[in-house]
Amino acid sequence: MKNLFLSNCDIEIKKKRNIYWDNDIKYSVRTNPDSSFAGIWFQTRGCTHDRTGGCTMCDYSIGPETDTSTMVNAVKSALQEIEGSYNTLLISPAGSMLDLNEVPIDARHQIFELAAESPHKEVTFETRADTINSETIEDVKSILGDRLKSVYLGIETSSDFVNTYCINKGVTIKEIKKAAKILNGYGIKPIGNILAGVPMLSAKESYDIAMNSIDWCLKNQVKPAIFATHIKENTIYYEIYKLGLCDEPSIWLLVEILLNLPEDLDIDICWYRTYGAFNLVKAADSCSECYEKVLDALDDYVIKRDKTILSSLNCECYYKWKEKFKEESASLPERIVSIYCALAEKNMQEDFWIRNKAQIENNIYSEYVR
DSSP states (O other): OOOHHHHHHHHHHGGGOOOSSOSSOOEEEEEOTTSSEEEEEEOOSOOHHHHTTOOTTOOOOOOSOOOHHHHHHHHHHHHHHOOSOOSEEEEEOSSOTTOTTTSOHHHHHHHHHHHHHSSOSEEEOBOOGGGOOHHHHHHHHHHHGGGBOEEEEEEEOSOHHHIIIIIOOOOOHHHHHHHHHHHHHTTOEEEEEEEESOTTSOHHHHHHHHHHHHHHHHHTTOEEEEEEOOEETTSHHHHHHHTTOSOOOBHHHHHHHHHTSOTTOOOEEEOSSOTTOTTEEEOSBOOTTTHHHHHHHHHHHHHHOOTHHHHTOOOHHHHHHHHHHHSOOOOHHHHHHHHHHHHHHHTTOHHHHHHHHHHHHHHHHHHOOO
16 A cells, blocks of 8 residues: 555655666666676666655666667667676666566567577566566566576565555555465566665564564565665655664664574575665665674675674674664654654645644554554
């Protein structure tokens, strides 16, 4: 369910945002040195959900209205930059590969035909759960065949309450579960993106919801992918952060989550490094004394899956974070309402808030399940 109040705030905030995808930037490429992964992101008009007020932590930018030939030529150029053969090739726009409002079907067909001709072993992409249906998956498989082994879905958390009132995901868990079932039915592994750090939640609440969400993934035949949450400029998360109404993102949260998962769990560990994100204002980091050491340890852990790599990390900032982690937090519904009040005043939503405050408060308190 789309949160109209957060959507209105997001639209207002993003009026000032910087645009990454302009006339000079048509694609972006990232490759892993071990040839395990190559990623291509190409210019489109941007995420449809974003354009109508999107997720509170998200801004992968929007672009100009982009035609099919521009998209296809961008992917063709990007593929030419990638030397050798990679285990997994990801091709995605800023939003959803299967959203026809973002990637027209002709563009999708031509892009996947290019991928099918490439030397890479597997092909994957990211798309919102509400863009997945059997007809579309059959269409994609008709081009990629058995090379389509997985599809990334933004789950964020397994809580409809948190996804609605803290993230404004606009997709229900029921829709995500349906999408996962469709993908599994075609022998395609759904990979669910889970946040290590949620706007408006404390570190302990974020930890609990991440662990619950990973458990949900495993019960629903979804491979979890844990993402460190960074703060990007011109997002609701940044507004809350500037107002002092949320915890700073910390890399220690991701470490804590990994230390409490089985070493042999099949899980992707993603975006703990920032990879030069153009609009980043606050990374999920630690202190200047240990941050690079923690990142190096995570690099090592991703390969070896040996918990002693993480448990041997030692810094005063971790113990300070751990003490804060143990602190009791105020009521989450009360905190959300307080944050909404501040956002309304800051982002010219006072009239909307005054008219709808009672109903929004009632929804928050009645739908909250501890």
